[in-house]
Amino acid sequence: FGSGQERPPAATSNWGAGRAQASANMANTAGGFVPDGKAYEKILYVSKDRLEELKKKLNGKKKGEDITDKDVEGLLFPDDLDDESQLVPVDVSGEDKDFPSTHEEIVAKVGAKGAVEAMVKAAALFEKNKSKFKDDERPIAMSVGEWMSFMGMEEGIGAEENGEEEDLEDDEVVEPSPKKKAKRS
Secondary structure, eight states: OOTTOOOOTTTSOOEETTEEOTTOSOEEETTEEEOOOGGGTTEEEEEHHHHHHHHHHHHSTTTTTTOOHHHHHHHHOOTTSOTTOEEEEEEGGGSOTTOOSSHHHHHHHHHHHHHHHHHHHHHHHHHHHGGGSOGGGSOOOEEHHHHHHHHHHHHHHHHHHTTOOOOOOTTOOOOOOHHHHHHHO
């Protein structure tokens, strides 16, 4: 699942430039992570805090005209946030059947402001429809740390399946980035 391999956000995982998009076709439920399933095809995860910030921009003086492509990227690719930051499920089933699969495609189709409007609408739709899921199958919020762990496991599974598994040397230690390390301590 490296960069260059396109997969739609609904039917399969989203990957871009080696980074996992939070809107992969999976869900965190009371029963644990569900890596795949028709019920989750239109469920995406976005940064809760960034969604709230962007809602304020939409309702502000500039009416969202100051929303940038970077804002949309940060909403859908929250890997720069600390591990405790929350991701919330949103339901994009109210969008066109061919709703784009990456933040770049979404922005190209509807613009940065339109992308945020779509995510705000999707958050409201999820709240309205979440009771349609069984309690133990309903998508629930998760932390960035949980998401990163899950996506790391999924990437590892994909690498193993493709014969691309890398073995760490016994003395090799993988350290978190300084930014992450500082926020964790």
